[in-house]
Each structure stands twice: as structure tokens, then as C-alpha cells.
Amino acid sequence: MTMAPLAAARILLIIGGGIAAYKSLELIRRLRDHGAAVRVVMTQGARKFITPLSAATLSGDSVRDDLFSLTDEALIGHIELSRAADLVVVAPATANLLARMAGGLADDLATTVLLATDKRVLVAPAMNVRMWLHPATRRNLDRLESDGVLVVGPDSGPMACGEFGPGRMAEPQAIVKAIERALEAGPPTDSGESVPKSLAGRHVVITSGPTYEAIDPVRFLGNRSSGRQGHAIAQSAVGAGAKVTLVSGPVALPDPEGATVIHVESALQMRAAVEAALPADAFIGAAAVADWRVADVSSDKVKKDSRSAPTLRLVENPDILAEVSRRTAFRPAFVIGFAAETQDVTANAKAKLTRKGCDLIVANSVAQGTSTFGGERNEVQLIDRDGVESWPPMSKAEVADRIVRRLAAELAKRL
């Protein structure tokens, strides 16, 4: 079921108490420009950053901030407030507000409205990077998402507090787009269906695992990649509603359910499969593609009978990631590469980002003593043109979920 388009939509905007509240004024202006009606509820914290008068002036409606206001209650009660909207938007959604939402608290007007609503809720988180990465916030967000709450952002970059990383509220323009998508998705159903997925309608091509480069019919050059991280990303992307083509080298893992899996052995086969899978909205190169292949593959098994050990002449394989990144036709809107490094992880990954022309590098250390290859856990850094973001150690499944969330946010900005 589709709700009102933005031009006829009634948006209830809850403004939380964060520095990003000033961007919510811009959001009101943009929504009004599109023809939407905006009614504003501000938390007490929000009043420290912007005045109710500015929000009221821009929205053309009075601003509510008091649960027990006699005048407001007489005019429109908090239940009615949440019902007389097509969509409830929380921007900025602070760590505290998200925690109260996740816990089902109703200790001020904003949370009371959120608990009373039967409408779709979209949150635009904004907070310090440490708070965003804190396990408590992760838990709260997971809980809210499984309750059907939609999330837009946050963005990564330099923050008002001087730190760098994810936590900046999505730009008003991106929030407007997310609002449009949420309106198209329609109201939540009792069965919890119709939660619009963040990658719905997107095609994502992913490479995973090692490649095997034949020496002769029985021997090959390979590497220790297990494919766990790439396969986990494929599974997460399927979960987020994407059409996923997974091009997998030889691995001992089951095919992710719901993905189209193309099994290959060599780098040349992987490249051909990727080419055939395009166009796509995103490409994620998680495979450990062999840099070289044997120039003259023997059609018969090389025998030990000669006097000296054979010499293998190697030729370079095509760089699939770089080729996809530098395409002029059908270049995916967002390209993610991986960098497995044993030293100077950040510096090397930064150089790789530029050299290969991708949009984001996920770098991890594969130095001795780390169990990245084949292990269940991973500790990564994300490097883009703006800087470096370090994630704490976590399971490969969680790394995958977060990469997919980041990808959805990037695609929402671009497409």
C-alpha cells in the first residue's frame, strides 16, 4: 500500500537535542518546499540548540514540547498528534532518544508520541562517533530496526566535537529522499511485513574467496582466503533486500541463501563473471584475487623426472577492482575494495584507494598473529577520500552488516 506522496504528506518531525538540530530547520524548509505539511515536536534538549520560534516560523504551525500542556492537550492530544501524520521523523535522533525509543519509554512528549504512534517511523541518528559505535547504541538500533523503524545515515566525516567517524546526521537532502522512500513503502503492518529494506531494488555484485591459478591439471597457486567475509556481506546484502550476484572462488562455504552464486576458479574467470553480472548499483571486491597467473599452463602433469625443479613464469592478472572502478560505461555508483595488509595498514590502504579508483577501502591486517584469514572475527578500518574510520573487533557477520548499512547510506546519497 502506498501512502501520500511528499507533496500531500503530513510529517510529524521530532527534533532531538543535538548540535545537528540546526539542520532540521533546513529539513523543515525543504519539506515545505515539496508541499508537505510539517508539524514539529521538540525535546527539552532541542531547545538548547534551536528555538521553538524558528521551527514554528518555518513549519507554519505551533511547536509542541510539553507533555502536560493544557492548551495543546485541549487542541490536540499526544495520541492525536501521532495519528494525524503519515510519517514520524526523528531528526536528529540522539543516542539518548534512540535508547528511550528502544526501551519503550514515554517520559516526555516526544517519546510518548513515538510510543503511541501506529505510523512508520524514520530516524536520522546524530551523535559522537564513540557513542554511535558503543555496543549499547548498536543494540538499541538493532532493536529499533527489528521493530520496523527506518534509519537514514549517519554520515561519516569530521564532527562538531573534533573527532572523525560515523555520527554526523545525514544531510537534509538525503533525509528528504529517505522520507520519500518511507512514504512509498506505506504504513507498517501488524505482521511486520513491508518494512522497506535499505537495499531494495539495488543490484550488488560481490567477489569472494581466493582464486586458483593452474600450474598444470593437478596443481595451482592459491591463497588462504576463506571467503567468509565476502560471503557474509552477500548474505547481509540479501537480507537488506538487494539482488546479489556473488562471484566466488573455491571456498568451503555454503552458497548464501537468496544470492545468485557464480562459481569460478581463476582470476580470468572471475573477471569474466563480474563483467557478465554488470550493470550493478554497487561492486564489492572482497576476493583475494591472485596477482599473477602461470604464463604457460601445462596441459599435462609436470613430472619430477627432469634434472632441475621447474621454473614458473608468471604474468600479471587483470585487477578486477580497478577495472570496475575505472569503467566509463556502467560504472557502479559505489565501489568497495578490500586491502589485506601485513604492515602500514592505513597508509597502504589509502594508496590503494587512489590507485584503484574505488570509493571505499575496507582494510584489515593479515599480519602473523591476527586470525583474519579463515577466522570468525575481523578488525577493520574504513578508508575513503575524507579519512579513516576504525571499527572495534567484531564478528565478520557484524562487519558485513555495517558495510551493507554504509553502502545503503552511500547509494541513498547518490542515486
Ligand code: CTP
Ligand atoms: N583485486 C582485484 N583483482 C586483482 C587484485 C586485487 O579485484 N587482480 C581486489 C581485491 O578483491 C581487493 C583489492 O583489490 O578488493 C585489494 O587487493 P590486494 O591483494 O590487497 O591488493 P593488491 O592490489 O594486490 O596490492 P598489493 O598486493 O601490493 O598489496
